[in-house]
Amino acid sequence: MTASSPWRGVWAVSGEREACQRVLDEILGAMNDARMDDAVVFAVRLATEEALANAVRHGHGGDPSLSLRVEAEVSPQSVMVSVQDAGPGFDPASVPDPTADENLTIASGRGLALIRAFMTEVEVPPPGNRIVMRWRGS
Numbered sequence: 001m002t003a004s005s006p007w008r009g010v011w012a013v014s015g016e017r018e019a020c021q022r023v024l025d026e027i028l029g030a031m032n033d034a035r036m037d038d039a040v041v042f043a044v045r046l047a048t049e050e051a052l053a054n055a056v057r058h059g060h061g062g063d064p065s066l067s068l069r070v071e072a073e074v075s076p077q078s079v080m081v082s083v084q085d086a087g088p089g090f091d092p093a094s095v096p097d098p099t100a101d102e103n104l105t106i107a108s109g110r111g112l113a114l115i116r117a118f119m120t121e122v123e124v125p126p127p128g129n130r131i132v133m134r135w136r137g138s
Helices: 017-033 038-059 110-118
Strands: 007-014 067-075 078-084 121-123 130-136
Touching: 007 017, 017 038, 017 067, 017 078, 038 067, 038 078, 038 110, 038 130, 110 121, 110 130
Parallel strands: none
Antiparallel strands: 007 067, 067 078, 078 130, 121 130
């Protein structure tokens, strides 16, 4: 990776923990090569783990044998991670706010809220079976 050419990775992997961990390790390795701050590496790791888990749990109904498509791009100033599952998708506007008083006792929505808290930008383009997360430095 040079200043003019970011590191890029594209994977088609099963939702099994080991396969997802290999992808995550490659992304984190590229971030370390780009000399990104530990706090940024932590934020991207946590958001990516959550996106992968949500794709397997919700998109694939818990079936780890279904394929995920993961894309990542790392430069010294930014990180983009996209996770796409084979499921029908969801409407992010329909996910309850887990911080609202009436939702404090339900588990739904916590993962998406965590991703939004740690990343600079989060999009879920229709039909909702892909999440694109970006961290951008100032």
